Amino acid sequence: MSTQDIPEENLPSEQVHAPAGTVTKPVADPFADPGLPPHEHRIQDIDERAAKRSERVVAFLFTVSMLATVGFIASYVGIPVDKNIYVFPIGHVSALNFALGLTLGVALFCIGAGAVHWARTLMSDVEMADERHAIEAEPEVRAKVLADFQQGAEESALGRRKLIRNTMFGALALVPLSGVVLLRDLGPLPGTKLRKTAWSAGKLLINQNTMQPLRPEDVQVGSLTFAMPEGMKEEDHDFQTEIAKAALMIVRLRPENIKDKRELDWSADGIVAFSKICTHVGCPISLYEQQTHHVLCPCHQSTFDLSDGGRVIFGPAGHALPQLRIKVNDKGYLEAMGDFAEPVGPAYWERG
Structure with a gap:
């Protein structure tokens, strides 16, 4: 826009100036501190x-x-x-x-x-309003704060x-x-609850699929069978609690394939019984490798050798699977000779 387009009265030469010596009224500062409003009592x-x-x-x-x-x-x-x-x-x-x-x-x-x-x-x-001060307060300021x-x-x-x-x-x-x-x-301490299961001397091994007592001939070489103690029923109110500790897996091995002497002594006609509960975090073990006699926990792949005392050969599990000592009774059924010799499931502070 050129000066020709600006009205003449707006040009500097035509602007009206205040007479010399006239005091102009200053414009109010729009950003001035208005101060605190008057205090109103409650x-x-x-x-x-x-x-x-x-x-x-x-x-x-x-x-x-x-x-x-x-x-x-x-x-x-x-x-x-x-x-x-x-x-x-x-x-x-x-x-x-x-x-x-x-x-x-x-x-x-x-x-x-x-x-x-x-x-x-x-x-x-x-x-109350107070001016900002340096980070390091002066003695007078500290005294004022305390006051x-x-x-x-x-x-x-x-x-x-x-x-x-x-x-x-x-x-x-x-x-x-x-x-x-x-x-x-966090308490009280579990006492003997973790050391004892529903197994005891004389209790028959019950097939969890057929709910019938097991005979040696019911367990074939290379097969995996799940069992529970005699007297337990699924309709019992504490069934889930008890079966979580007493769940058993049974495998039949040829006696010459059993490497651990105690395992052989605790077996019956090559039939060995181990806890089904993984010793890592307590998952149920269900995968069996027939050729190697290994069982695999599906949760974290802990692997146990059932021909060598259930010892850990791979994975995060801390100790071997507890074995249950079994025998064949006078009527030809498999029965327990007592409880597990050590607590089942994950290790805990009282394990020896």
Whole structure:
């Protein structure tokens, strides 16, 4: 755009200048600091009855938190793990999980809500502005911080509002008990539970497929058979717990192929019985290599040699498969001569 297109009155030569010596009014700075608005007192600042009401509200919230924590502990101890309830609109849920989540949530919420209500209604709400300072504070600044802290402590009325103080300390003291109670799952020690299974002297070996007692002729060379102790039934309430320890796999080997002398002594006509539970993380073993007499765990490929005492030849398993000593009784059935000589499954701290 050229100067010819600009109106003459807008050209510099035609602009009106203020007379010399005239003082022009400065334009207001749009970015000036407006400062803090006037402080408005809350009703609790001027009415002690309102302050007392707020104090009771805060104390009530802290008390509810304490009761909820007690409810958490009572639910954890008293509600069975397998109990379910119907909760609309969720549906059927675990009663224990629902109670634990509800009580712990209420306990934590009430502590937070009580602290917020306390700060908004009873603590000092006077706004204070302070200039930024260097990272390394001067002695005067540190003294001022300590003085401000002491002033804040006094204005919080923690010493004067004893009801709030006591209930807050009670709530904060009880909430950590929720975590302490959860440590209950780490104990008590299992005692002999991991060392004993459903096997004992005289119990017949029952074929898990036919549910009939096993005879030596039922086990062919090169075959793999799964067995369980006599007297166990799938409809028993503790069947899954017991079979997880007592599950047995039976293989028939030629006596000349058995390398371990104790394994040969504990066998019956070349039939050897080993725990089916992998000694790594407890997976059930089900893969058998007929030519090598090896069994393979499908979870992490731990491999055991059933012709050499069930020892580990590959994989992360820590020790050999426990062997069950068996014999043929007077009626021609295979029966156990006792329990496993060592705990089945993964190694644990009491293993010798």
